[in-house]
Amino acid sequence: MELIDLEKKFQEKIDKEIKIEPLDWMPEAYRKTNVRQISQHAHSEIVGMLPEGNWISRAPSLKRKAILIAKVQDEAGHGLYLYSAAETLGTSREQMIDDLHSGKAKYSSIFNYPTLTWADMGAVGWLVDGAAILNQVMLCRTSYGPYARAMVRICKEESFHQRQGFESLIVLSKGTAEQKAMCQDAINRWWWPSLMMFGPKDSESTNSDQSMKWKIKRKTNDELRQNFVDMIAEQVKLLGMTLPDPDLKWNEATKHYDFGEINWEEFWNVVKGNGPCNRQRLEARNKAHKEGDWVRAAALAHAEKRKNKLAKQDLAVA
Amino acid sequence: MDQLITYSLHLADTTLILAQRNAEWCAHGPILEQDIAITNITLDLIGQSRNFYQYAATLINQSAEAVAEPATEDSLAYLRTEREYKNLLITELPNGDWANTILRQFFFSVFQFGLLEQLQKGSDAQLAAIAEKSIKETTYHVKWSSEWVIRLGDGTEESHQRMINAIHNLWTYTGEFFIPAVYEKDVLPHVDFDALKSAWLEKITEIFTEATLSVPPASFMQTGGKTGHHTEHLGFILTDLQHLQKTYPGAEW
Amino acid sequence: MNIQIRKFYYGDIPEENTGGSTIPQQDSGAQNAWPLWEVFIRSKQGLDHKHAGSLHAADAQMAIENARDVYTRRQEGVSLWVVESTHIHASNPDDADSLYEPAADKIYRHPTFYDLPDEVKHM
Numbered sequence: 292m293e294l295i296d297l298e299k300k301f302q303e304k305i306d307k308e309i310k311i312e313p314l315d316w317m318p319e320a321y322r323k324t325n326v327r328q329i330s331q332h333a334h335s336e337i338v339g340m341l342p343e344g345n346w347i348s349r350a351p352s353l354k355r356k357a358i359l360i361a362k363v364q365d366e367a368g369h370g371l372y373l374y375s376a377a378e379t380l381g382t383s384r385e386q387m388i389d390d391l392h393s394g395k396a397k398y399s400s401i402f403n404y405p406t407l408t409w410a411d412m413g414a415v416g417w418l419v420d421g422a423a424i425l426n427q428v429m430l431c432r433t434s435y436g437p438y439a440r441a442m443v444r445i446c447k448e449e450s451f452h453q454r455q456g457f458e459s460l461i462v463l464s465k466g467t468a469e470q471k472a473m474c475q476d477a478i479n480r481w482w483w484p485s486l487m488m489f490g491p492k493d494s495e496s497t498n499s500d501q502s503m504k505w506k507i508k509r510k511t512n513d514e515l516r517q518n519f520v521d522m523i524a525e526q527v528k529l530l531g532m533t534l535p536d537p538d539l540k541w542n543e544a545t546k547h548y549d550f551g552e553i554n555w556e557e558f559w560n561v562v563k564g565n566g567p568c569n570r571q572r573l574e575a576r577n578k579a580h581k582e583g584d585w586v587r588a589a590a591l592a593h594a595e596k597r598k599n600k601l602a603k604q605d606l607a608v609a
Numbered sequence: 610m611d612q613l614i615t616y617s618l619h620l621a622d623t624t625l626i627l628a629q630r631n632a633e634w635c636a637h638g639p640i641l642e643q644d645i646a647i648t649n650i651t652l653d654l655i656g657q658s659r660n661f662y663q664y665a666a667t668l669i670n671q672s673a674e675a676v677a678e679p680a681t682e683d684s685l686a687y688l689r690t691e692r693e694y695k696n697l698l699i700t701e702l703p704n705g706d707w708a709n710t711i712l713r714q715f716f717f718s719v720f721q722f723g724l725l726e727q728l729q730k731g732s733d734a735q736l737a738a739i740a741e742k743s744i745k746e747t748t749y750h751v752k753w754s755s756e757w758v759i760r761l762g763d764g765t766e767e768s769h770q771r772m773i774n775a776i777h778n779l780w781t782y783t784g785e786f787f788i789p790a791v792y793e794k795d796v797l798p799h800v801d802f803d804a805l806k807s808a809w810l811e812k813i814t815e816i817f818t819e820a821t822l823s824v825p826p827a828s829f830m831q832t833g834g835k836t837g838h839h840t841e842h843l844g845f846i847l848t849d850l851q852h853l854q855k856t857y858p859g860a861e862w
Numbered sequence: 863m864n865i866q867i868r869k870f871y872y873g874d875i876p877e878e879n880t881g882g883s884t885i886p887q888q889d890s891g892a893q894n895a896w897p898l899w900e901v902f903i904r905s906k907q908g909l910d911h912k913h914a915g916s917l918h919a920a921d922a923q924m925a926i927e928n929a930r931d932v933y934t935r936r937q938e939g940v941s942l943w944v945v946e947s948t949h950i951h952a953s954n955p956d957d958a959d960s961l962y963e964p965a966a967d968k969i970y971r972h973p974t975f976y977d978l979p980d981e982v983k984h985m
Binding site for chain 1: 629632633635636637638639645652656658659662682706759760761763765849850853854859861
Binding site for chain 3: 312314315316364365368371372375378383384385440441444448584587588590591593594597598
């Protein structure tokens, strides 16, 4: 079949909402876009373990400690599911991890901000996971089968993450004056970076959007961001806290919240490596991987020895 | 009653401090799958420690005459000092490398399995119930850590050497398992610690043999954890663990 | 003037915007990567094992334990199978038409093909 026909057939499948599976023919650009997006998503989960892992040893109660550990562990699982989905496209996990460690591959910039107080655990759960979930729910319907299935599993597990974050902020908001201040401070610091998680404004894009056409993505950045603002602007009232945006107000005409301008200079700076923690995050990942090298080598060597031993035993029996 | 409280706290402190140490691996493991695996063990240990703390708190609240603030799992974990903590010394040692971490888990889990079997047979119904739940978890910890000992012992030259170093680091802290404190003898009159030790050594020898490692000869053993005489590490662990409770006294989280 | 900016989304940042840092690339250690395994879970007694996902492990024993730790954290299963991914043989999607479509017109294989009087219940 001619390439042009293959591409036409491929697009027809997408238009009919038929999922694309690993062995199906697909345009190289579709494969590459998926590998890039899925692996970046996986990296975000793995790097995202670090800012929260930062508070595991200091969690203020045994219950909170168990919850936080389970949450960070879930993120490891989510990274694993996603790497597996990307591997079905022919790129090894090791290759993807190398790209992360060399700084070639990207991850969500939000994880380059520091977690400074315990309230950040609540704010990250509520705002950062809340923003991620909007994206993830949409991705459950993405056109590449393994990615969609990984997202379904992730969404099921993720639902406790945002809830626990909000619940722990509720406790702080009803606590001592110091706890209330801690809560507001965390919201102030995490609000804008959370909005940035959705990426640049739609209006900055002039090219036709291949990701939408291929149904890898189904909503634009601004659509998702508006959903998020509308949701959070209501929830923050339940905490008796405020969002750090003087321009935030309900617009009766659009039936949405208007909000202020995002600091895009900060956004691009963090993407380019100048966030408060870019260097530490990558160093931590590199260190863990490097120090794990002899462990992985030993496990392989042992597996090989055991296989040979069993083969010899079989020979002896024969 | 006091002895039973102290013993419950000893069990709670031991599992909590080991969990606190293992949790340091979370997000830093040698490979994702094993990061998740050791974190499962961490969560099991925290669960066990909460059960023991809650039991201790119940006993304290029953025995004390009208205390203003009743004890809770958190008041016991977060407001006691270094000298009041009764955890085994081996649990507070730094993680070191993966070899050191899995070997400590192996030594501890094999010991804990034998102990939990005894607790199940003991006269205290609540300890027996906690033991019954915990032993299923510990069975898996023994299996997981045994396999890692074999894998690293009989893996590469480097991993073998790292296991030898780990044995060298940890062996002197294993004697404490089997030297009962006064409160232990009181609560566990039916337990023969020498028999417990023989069974432990037998399992260690079995796994070490498969791992091509040698069991060190009997030598001097460090003790003190059970009576609150710790290594210098515990103070730092508690500083971390108790940071928020100490900085903001009385706050709810 | 039209400035061409490639649009991207959360989890899809173009690579050319150098992120992270300038840590020099180290030895990748790819030679120590563990093989890939497919995981199948029986969610409860009486049901088939169903594909759940994949993971890396050094050997079969470890693959089962990793599957337990990774895929059954929320009581998803009572039994596990693992198969090294290289041992899975798949049908070719290009043959789908010749393999599966011939079954489409054999409607007499389905019970609903047969009209029976209403009086015959449960057949």
